[in-house]
Amino acid sequence: MLARQLSAGALRKGPALSFRQKNAFAFPRALAVRNASTASSSAFESFLNSRITLASVTLFTAGSVAWYTHLYGSLPFLSEVHASHASDEGLHPPDYPWPQKGLFDTFDHASIRRGYQVYREVCAACHSLDRIAWRNLVGVSHTADEARAMAEEVEYQDGPNDEGEMFMRPGKLADYMPGPYPNEEAARAGNAGALPPDLSLMTQARHGGANYVFALITGYVDPPAGVEVREGMNYNPFFPGGAIGMARVLFDGLVEYEDGTPATTSQMAKDVVTFLHWAAEPELDERKKNGIKAVILFSTLTLLSLYVKRFKWTPIKNRKILYDPPVDKKH
Amino acid sequence: MAFANTLYNTFFRRNSIFVPTIFAGAFAFGIGFDTGVTAFFDHWNKGKQWKDIRHKYVEAAEEE
Numbered sequence: 001m002l003a004r005q006l007s008a009g010a011l012r013k014g015p016a017l018s019f020r021q022k023n024a025f026a027f028p029r030a031l032a033v034r035n036a037s038t039a040s041s042s043a044f045e046s047f048l049n050s051r052i053t054l055a056s057v058t059l060f061t062a063g064s065v066a067w068y069t070h071l072y073g074s075l076p077f078l079s080e081v082h083a084s085h086a087s088d089e090g091l092h093p094p095d096y097p098w099p100q101k102g103l104f105d106t107f108d109h110a111s112i113r114r115g116y117q118v119y120r121e122v123c124a125a126c127h128s129l130d131r132i133a134w135r136n137l138v139g140v141s142h143t144a145d146e147a148r149a150m151a152e153e154v155e156y157q158d159g160p161n162d163e164g165e166m167f168m169r170p171g172k173l174a175d176y177m178p179g180p181y182p183n184e185e186a187a188r189a190g191n192a193g194a195l196p197p198d199l200s201l202m203t204q205a206r207h208g209g210a211n212y213v214f215a216l217i218t219g220y221v222d223p224p225a226g227v228e229v230r231e232g233m234n235y236n237p238f239f240p241g242g243a244i245g246m247a248r249v250l251f252d253g254l255v256e257y258e259d260g261t262p263a264t265t266s267q268m269a270k271d272v273v274t275f276l277h278w279a280a281e282p283e284l285d286e287r288k289k290n291g292i293k294a295v296i297l298f299s300t301l302t303l304l305s306l307y308v309k310r311f312k313w314t315p316i317k318n319r320k321i322l323y324d325p326p327v328d329k330k331h
Numbered sequence: 332m333a334f335a336n337t338l339y340n341t342f343f344r345r346n347s348i349f350v351p352t353i354f355a356g357a358f359a360f361g362i363g364f365d366t367g368v369t370a371f372f373d374h375w376n377k378g379k380q381w382k383d384i385r386h387k388y389v390e391a392a393e394e395e
């Protein structure tokens with residue numbers, strides 16, 4: 001109701017207003033109508049057209065450019081020539097269609113199981129995984145018996161015993177995954193000075209996450225012409241700088257999957273990255289379920305509050321205030 | 332109107348009934364909502380979760 005009256009009024013007022021604007025440019029003072037309904041718009045017009053506004057906007061623009069130049073050392077919107085090349089930052093990885101990618105999607109747990117096998121047989125030769133315990137695998141990729149059997153194959157130091165001596169015992173479910181090296185120095189010494197990073201949080205620790213790790217371990221190529229890679233380094237366009245200490249390790253048929261999946265390079269890479277993604281984000285399922293719940297609850301509450309607002313405001317918005325003039329007694 | 336009266340007389344009249352009704356309702360809603368969302372999540376991810384593939388490995392372990 002109110003909206004209709006407003007729009008009708010605006011339509012009626014439209015031509016008159018434009019006429020007044022035309023004249024306002026020519027004789028701003030003379031034709032300024034002292035009328036309550038138009039005073040604000042003509043004041044706004046004169047504010048927009050004033051020299052002070054022009055000067056202050058110019059000053060603001062010049063100041064912004066100067067500030068930007070001072071802060072970043074270069075003028076905005078002007079490209080520059082750099083000695084470095086964008087490829088030195090590493091290629092951006094493609095966006096892969098992971099099974100866990102969607103809003104409601106969880107990990108493919110068969111893939112996690114295969115990925116653990118790849119990690120154990122290939123990656124674990126150099127990379128530790130020291131935030132994952134054997135018990136974490138239970139109910140995710142292995143049964144409790146399987147995990148216990150795997151843990152018992154590893155000897156852990158424990159103690160001290162009654163005589164104050166440390167002793168070795170087979171692993172338990174509560175033990176964490178053993179690393180390939182006793183300390184960082186040993187890891188560097190075994191890898192020509194390069195430290196193989198711990199993989200527990202790797203998909204969270206690199207830009208691009210799982211996409212980056214997959215692109216990296218499948219992205220080894222010969223260096224392009226003009227790029228020299230030092231002895232003992234390998235060229236990988238996805239690695240910042242291009243030269244990476246790790247060589248390509250995944251080749252077709254490197255492992256033999258127990259479920260008969262063909263062990264191609266990309267299949268193994270996908271499985272091990274899925275495993276590492278789970279290792280870095282084991283809470284993914286709970287997080288996504290909580291997200292579903294939050295969206296449902298909050299959208300319901302939003303709709304409810306919008307309805308209540310309209311319900312309460314309807315009589316106020318639709319009321320009509322009538323002016324009943326006093327009866328003119330006498331002149 | 333009869334329904335509203337019944338509702339009022341049953342739940343809203345006494346605070347000693349009103350408050351426990353709210354608490355019990357919140358509890359029941361929490362469980363029901365969680366069950367519903369989990370059911371949807373399991374349906375959406377059918378075949379991907381550990382509970383869907385567990386039987387393969389448990390049987391294999393028993394045979395050994």
